Amino acid sequence: MSRLSDHNVVLAKEIISRYPKQKSALIPLVHLSQEQNGYVTDDAMRHIAELVNVTPAEVLGTASFYEMFKFEPVGKYVVNVCTTLSCALLGAGELLHHAEEKLGVKAGGTTADGLITLEPAECQAACTEAPCLQVNYRHKYRVTHADFDEMIDDLRAGKLDGEVPPHGTLGTQRQHIPDDKGVGAVHPDDVTGGPAWIPAPVPEESN
Amino acid sequence: MSTTNSPGAVTHDYIPGFYIGDRPKVVTSRFEYEDSHTLERFLATDGYNGLKKCLAMSPQEMHDEVRNSTVLGRGGAGFPAGVKWGFTPQGVWPRYLVVNGDESEPGTYKDRLLMERDPHQLIEGCLIACYAAGLSQCFLYVRGEMALAQERIAVALNDAYAAGYIGKNILGTDFSVDIVLHWGAGAYVVGEETALIESLEGERGMPRLKPPFFPAAVGLYGKPTIVNNVETLANLPFVALNGSAAYTAIGTPTSPGTRMVAVSGHVKRPGVYEIINGSTTFRDIIYGDEFSQGIRDDNDLKAFVPGGGSAPWFVEDQLDIPFEGKEAGAAGSMLGSGAIMVMDSTTDIPHAAYTLTKFYAHESCGKCTPCREGGTWLMRMLERVIAGYGTDADLDQMREVGQTICPGDMPHASSKRLDLEAVPFPYKMTTICFVGPSAWAPLHSALTLFPEEFEAIVTKVPKRVSIPVTALSGADA
Numbered sequence: 001m002s003r004l005s006d007h008n009v010v011l012a013k014e015i016i017s018r019y020p021k022q023k024s025a026l027i028p029l030v031h032l033s034q035e036q037n038g039y040v041t042d043d044a045m046r047h048i049a050e051l052v053n054v055t056p057a058e059v060l061g062t063a064s065f066y067e068m069f070k071f072e073p074v075g076k077y078v079v080n081v082c083t084t085l086s087c088a089l090l091g092a093g094e095l096l097h098h099a100e101e102k103l104g105v106k107a108g109g110t111t112a113d114g115l116i117t118l119e120p121a122e123c124q125a126a127c128t129e130a131p132c133l134q135v136n137y138r139h140k141y142r143v144t145h146a147d148f149d150e151m152i153d154d155l156r157a158g159k160l161d162g163e164v165p166p167h168g169t170l171g172t173q174r175q176h177i178p179d180d181k182g183v184g185a186v187h188p189d190d191v192t193g194g195p196a197w198i199p200a201p202v203p204e205e206s207n
Numbered sequence: 208m209s210t211t212n213s214p215g216a217v218t219h220d221y222i223p224g225f226y227i228g229d230r231p232k233v234v235t236s237r238f239e240y241e242d243s244h245t246l247e248r249f250l251a252t253d254g255y256n257g258l259k260k261c262l263a264m265s266p267q268e269m270h271d272e273v274r275n276s277t278v279l280g281r282g283g284a285g286f287p288a289g290v291k292w293g294f295t296p297q298g299v300w301p302r303y304l305v306v307n308g309d310e311s312e313p314g315t316y317k318d319r320l321l322m323e324r325d326p327h328q329l330i331e332g333c334l335i336a337c338y339a340a341g342l343s344q345c346f347l348y349v350r351g352e353m354a355l356a357q358e359r360i361a362v363a364l365n366d367a368y369a370a371g372y373i374g375k376n377i378l379g380t381d382f383s384v385d386i387v388l389h390w391g392a393g394a395y396v397v398g399e400e401t402a403l404i405e406s407l408e409g410e411r412g413m414p415r416l417k418p419p420f421f422p423a424a425v426g427l428y429g430k431p432t433i434v435n436n437v438e439t440l441a442n443l444p445f446v447a448l449n450g451s452a453a454y455t456a457i458g459t460p461t462s463p464g465t466r467m468v469a470v471s472g473h474v475k476r477p478g479v480y481e482i483i484n485g486s487t488t489f490r491d492i493i494y495g496d497e498f499s500q501g502i503r504d505d506n507d508l509k510a511f512v513p514g515g516g517s518a519p520w521f522v523e524d525q526l527d528i529p530f531e532g533k534e535a536g537a538a539g540s541m542l543g544s545g546a547i548m549v550m551d552s553t554t555d556i557p558h559a560a561y562t563l564t565k566f567y568a569h570e571s572c573g574k575c576t577p578c579r580e581g582g583t584w585l586m587r588m589l590e591r592v593i594a595g596y597g598t599d600a601d602l603d604q605m606r607e608v609g610q611t612i613c614p615g616d617m618p619h620a621s622s623k624r625l626d627l628e629a630v631p632f633p634y635k636m637t638t639i640c641f642v643g644p645s646a647w648a649p650l651h652s653a654l655t656l657f658p659e660e661f662e663a664i665v666t667k668v669p670k671r672v673s674i675p676v677t678a679l680s681g682a683d684a
Contacts, residue, residue: 018387020301020344021428026409027392031351052409065411065572066392068351080352084313085516086471086548088562122395122566123313123516124352127471127546128224128478137354141223171357175364175388181374183385185344188428191301196381198266198341 002041004048008032011174012051018177020185022052030063034168039070068137075110076166077155080121080134087123090130096120098145102152115156117167135164224469225320225479228497231457233465234441235481237325244359246366249327255372257447261335262380269339273443276451277463281317282307282398282436283515283543283641285532288443292340294423295431302431304342305407305422306333306440308349308356309391309398313516313566314546316479317467318437322349322356325441326363330373330386332440335447337384340433344385346407351391360388395570399640400434402572413574414640438467438545459485462531466545468492473506473551474499482530489513490526493549506551510656514543516563517645519632520652521620536632539620556660560653561589567646577612578643584608585646597665602654609647612637617647619655627655 016025033044049056063069081096110117126132129141154160237243261269274289310318333345349357367373375383394412396402401415404427426432446454455463462485469479476499492498510520519540528534535542568582591597613634621629636644
């Protein structure tokens with residue numbers, strides 16, 4: 001039962017409609033399925049294949065390239081500790097080691113209660129705030145060992161539920177293009193001529 | 208340092224990662240407001256007025272303004288945006304705009320700030336580009352790991368649609384364009400523009416072979432496509448509103464305007480700063496009072512990365528070079544994505560190089576053999592050397608592998624200490640994109656500028672005890 005829910009099928013169709021070609025919606029739909037199930041299931045990939053008219057193998061082929069997609073269950077919270085240069089210079093190695101001790105798992109593992117997965121990560125675009133980490137892709141800056149312990153305790157106590165949605169939920173806000181406002185996507189082969197605001201012939205210098 | 212006393216302004220000058228400062232502002236003019244991401248604040252601070260001016264001009268006039276402003280691409284290559292737009296073939300439709308918000312270059316932190324703090328400015332920039340270059344649909348590709356940026360952009364898009372700034376017949380004109388927010392899913396290489404297009408088509412994010420076909424001619428769905436970086440587009444509302452002359456009045460003739468620069472590592476005040484383009488020197492940025500205020504604990508500077516993890520390193524001999532592309536290139540490196548990473552005298556150079564080589568080995572998409580195999584070999588050999596099991600032969604082997612990725616002279620900085628002359632940028636490469644050379648560039652700099660640190664930890668003959676070369680890689684594989 002891990003095909004997309006009826007509610008998510010409606011969302012999926014809305015997402016597909018924004019693209020000139022259906023397959024462009026593949027990655028957003030895999031995200032949607034991961035939001036629903038916490039990870040990417042085989043059934044969900046089959047369902048997505050039906051929705052965008054490709055084979056399930058093509059869905060897996062694309063999805064398996066990307067690091068955010070998990071094909072096995074992971075913790076409700078995925079904690080990514082950055083280990084690239086700026087963070088490494090300011091103690092990322094020690095922080096990751098501390099995290100392993102605090103959680104009792106090696107990097108890459110999930111705690112026995114299934115709540116937290118610890119991962120070493122590459123640059124998270126918060127280099128000035130080193131060392132940094134992300135919990136379900138929400139940043140924490142300049143993390144001391146004490147900060148880390150407090151964050152884990154808060155996660156376990158449910159104190160961060162409002163701030164950090166379960167793994168798989170990317171944005172808590174979605175784009176929605178109202179029917180009466182959107183231009184609508186057109187298949188590139190069906191486009192004839194230039195856009196309305198460009199005078200013909202196109203007044204461009206050749207260079 | 209004080210901020211302006213406008214209503215609603217925050218009372219501090221620091222937003223996580225960013226220091227406002229008293230310099231001319233092109234892209235961070237709203238950062239002083241807590242609510243800088245809202246449509247209300249945007250409209251109260253000249254928001255969408257650039258678009259209105261743009262719509263009063265012809266597309267050609269707007270394009271000329273951008274061309275005259277010489278807004279340089281901020282993604283890494285530094286190519287003028289107005290010229291890039293001109294490469295679209297005439298009479299071929301549709302044309303698309305793809306916004307590169309896949310910021311992942313080590314050290315780089317600017318696009319995320321611009322998306323989180325001022326999403327409407329980016330949207331306005333997208334609209335101006337679409338109008339000027341005849342682009343009929345825009346895809347805003349945001350790195351998957353940036354949850355807050357996605358949320359802020361989603362809300363901004365929804366608000367802008369509701370207010371009539373995006374969609375059909377924008378502001379009552381015949382200009383109509385959709386902007387679609389697209390989520391990435393975690394892959395550094397997707398920051399390369401053809402890989403970005405592949406990813407947007409629902410494929411694995413592997414770069415396309417080019418030349419001969421660049422995205423401006425053959426891009427998304429095989430149609431002309433402009434790929435611009437977030438910061439590049441964020442500059443356009445200023446250009447539209449104030450004109451290209453106001454833009455070129457800031458900065459230098461070859462590098463007009465301002466630039467977002469992130470300074471990280473061993474400095475007293477790491478942060479992102481909007482600097483005057485072209486004239487501000489690395490010494491100003493690293494030691495200046497209004498910037499990073501010097502090295503932590505007043506240690507000596509050992510080395511710094513001038514333009515993101517891909518860039519060859521500089522040392523103190525290069526401190527007085529301005530933040531300007533041609534000068535940095537002549538000195539043996541590049542400005543890339545505007546990221547300076549500073550290493551003080553306590554830094555273990557082989558280990559520092561390892562974190563970068565590991566990054567690029569990890570992020571190789573696997574398409575080109577020199578990158579897929581070479582980057583990984585470099586990483587594994589470096590692991591062995593750091594673990595104390597390396598020999599002289601390993602260092603030679605690294606250089607040989609480096610030669611297969613970047614044949615010929617590899618750019619590097621000059622060093623008075625070692626009596627070395629600079630080798631200017633760029634390098635030759637055997638791979639389609641820059642990921643492969645980027646695995647070698649930091650290690651090459653480390654080996655060239657700090658050979659003694661490697662020689663100190665290798666032996667002439669292999670130690671009898673061997674460990675698996677994967678022992679240090681942990682769960683990273």
